Ligand code: FES
């Protein structure tokens with residue numbers, strides 16, 4: 001197959017529709033007779049509702065219905081669940097207060113859903129919402145996570161606003177290691193709160209068919225099957241067989257579209273309440289800021305102990321993590337199993353102890369955002385290592401090298417539960433140092449200084465755990481779902497192939513990559529393979545896309561289904577060629593009888609399977625196979641990013657002078673797409689480190705950064721071009737040898753950039769390194785130098 | 788209600804609209820041209836960029852009535868006779884898009900840039916794109932695609 005198999009830089013087939021304006025995003029869909037929903041949101045952070053008077057709104061022009069939490073309660077609507085139960089230090093499950101789609105007793109953050117207005121037009125719905133009279137008793141807002149435990153209680157069943165106090169690792173062993181240390185580095189770190197900001201705002205259409213009593217939900221979801229499961233089993237109490245969720249083209253997710261939200265739930269429920277008219281809701285950007293699940297938001301104290309030779313002896317980490325006002329779908333797993341388990345990084349640190357306290361505050365719920373826990377872990381490890389190197393006068397690259405897990409130590413059991421199957425860290429480090437010309441840095445620094453500028457260099461040797469798995473293990477750790485993936489590979493009689501995958505593409509290019517895999521595997525033309533995703537009505541089952549799992553888990557399911565196709569085809573080929581099945585060989589789309597020149601093409605077999613006039617006995621007609629793949633382990637992509645910055649001490653502006661990334665993603669199917677994923681990840685990581693920050697007013701809990709006027713989004717001129725390379729140690733336990741690449745950049749980048757900036761400044765500052773903060777730090781340094 | 792008339796992608800259109808209707812709403816809701824997107828409510832993201840009499844504008848920042856009598860080109864009108872415009876082709880070839888949501892606005896902005904500056908530097912491209920936010924690509928491949936298109940269009 002020319003240039004369309006595994007390893008080829010194939011331009012994406014989905015691009016044509018996006019480039020010509022023919023993409024079909026949820027808001028582009030309009031259903032016959034649809035009505036428009038608008039949500040009245042709480043204007044205050046914390047209040048007890050006394051009454052919600054909807055009478056005037058109900059009689060406003062164009063209004064079809066107004067609903068409140070009371071209506072949902074009367075109808076038996078349940079709570080939005082959190083799907084991962086974390087067991088605390090004392091063996092108790094985390095506190096899981098109810099999270100109703102429309103509030104019933106209290107509003108708990110600015111933007112919380114108080115009422116839903118449905119009208120003939122959006123304008124009418126908004127106008128009517130203005131007429132709703134709210135009577136509430138305002139309560140003090142809990143905003144600062146370090147003070148949350150001593151503040152007024154947000155949920156009756158969560159004393160001290162504590163969701164859980166969780167630990168991992170052997171605290172006594174760590175204390176012992178620290179007692180023997182030659183040097184201990186201590187750091188206080190803030191992992192700033194971010195708003196994911198996929199460019200397509202969330203949207204939903206709920207539609208109930210009074211004839212069939214079936215629901216159809218169009219939603220901007222990263223995982224339509226999971227959304228269906230949550231809607232049916234937890235919130236609306238419906239049979240899954242009566243609900244179809246369609247996630248059409250989705251304009252980016254980065255985690256924020258994994259979760260089941262109030263709005264799609266309410267639209268689905270409301271459509272039946274108003275007799276079956278479709279109910280459409282599209283967030284405006286302001287609503288997205290208020291009500292999308294946010295990311296990160298940790299405060300951490302951490303310590304790393306070294307022996308006299310520079311070997312890591314132990315690590316202690318104490319983190320407080322913000323859950324926001326309610327638990328979003330997977331919130332509890334992020335600062336625990338996706339965070340503390342990664343604290344070994346690429347190193348042989350023998351003992352690690354982490355204590356994580358998760359608290360409720362009167363802010364929007366916090367959940368997985370690109371990297372989810374792993375950027376926070378990498379930030380802790382890689383900032384500690386860098387500062388330790390500075391404090392002990394060691395070269396940061398060499399300190400890392402000394403402590404790397406060596407290739408012959410794999411599989412490597414870390415002290416924080418994970419077992420890395422494979423890795424080879426030095427080649428990535430060497431390549432990155434060479435690309436950035438590490439040796440020439442001194443010269444470049446001198447040149448910058450001659451111009452009155454500060455220059456710094458920073459490394460980040462990250463690791464991540466992707467393709468979250470296996471189901472039995474995550475189940476034992478509290479996950480409420482299985483984390484397999486499914487695929488159906490269906491030959492059509494004429495030789496084209498439809499592949500139904502439970503993974504969901506919202507920018508990742510599955511329609512191209514997956515087709516490359518199938519074309520190569522079955523030896524058929526790439527153009528004959530069609531990838532179908534994002535519709536529970538067309539795809540048997542699925543777990544969706546997050547955690548860089550699509551290729552490692554979803555791709556593996558596709559390979560397994562292809563294997564079943566080949567197995568069955570061999571039986572048919574053997575019959576047609578009058579040979580024994582054991583003698584049939586398959587290569588490049590041809591079935592041959594070993595040692596003869598007899599052969600049959602894949603397409604012929606497919607045709608025979610559907611027109612089985614001459615057919616083996618006992619074999620079913622058709623060529624259509626489904627496989628489920630449950631991985632044996634996580635995959636462990638790793639790599640080294642190096643950032644070089646130049647800072648103008650007069651303005652505080654940081655310019656990224658250079659960026660190199662060397663990543664080991666295992667085997668790569670489409671390098672063009674993989675590089676794009678790395679670029680995008682770096683940009684989000686740089687955004688976090690340099691400019692992005694979510695600020696709530698400390699007193700009132702009002703969101704102060706609620707638009708693109710106040711929340712700094714990275715723009716084209718914030719970046720240089722990136723230089724991106726890969727090394728390969730193939731994953732040992734999935735059939736493609738792939739690891740995942742979607743989150744690496746966002747995981748590696750913040751530590752690399754902050755290491756570079758603090759190297760230039762010579763003092764510690766927290767993210768984001770805004771010009772004001774950098775300027776103050778630079779000025780205080782200059783002053784000190786002058787004194 | 789008032790009647791607005793304009794030429795959109797070469798076709799004369801005339802519709803009754805509420806006076807407060809934005810150009811982007813007119814295109815998406817009245818004409819069904821959903822290629823022009825809405826990514827924000829503060830005129831910052833550029834997902835809505837179209838050409839008005841040959842110049843890029845943010846269609847969320849203009850009333851439909853302000854486009855009375857104008858020639859409007861949207862992303863749907865850029866490809867000619869089924870052939871991608873060189874900018875569209877370059878975005879595809881260089882993977883200048885991922886989720887595709889910012890893409891129509893990016894492409895329309897970039898086409899306008901090259902009208903002003905046929906041979907821009909990377910820096911000039913990045914500065915021109917300040918009004919277009921992309922959350923997916925990190926801009927690297929967008930800059931590359933625009934450079935490639937510029938080269939093709941210079942011939
Ligand atoms: S929609 Fe964001 S600038 Fe127009």
Ligand code: FES
Pocket residue numbers: 199251252507883884885886887888889890920921922923924
């Ligand atoms: S491609 Fe997704 S926002 Fe640009």
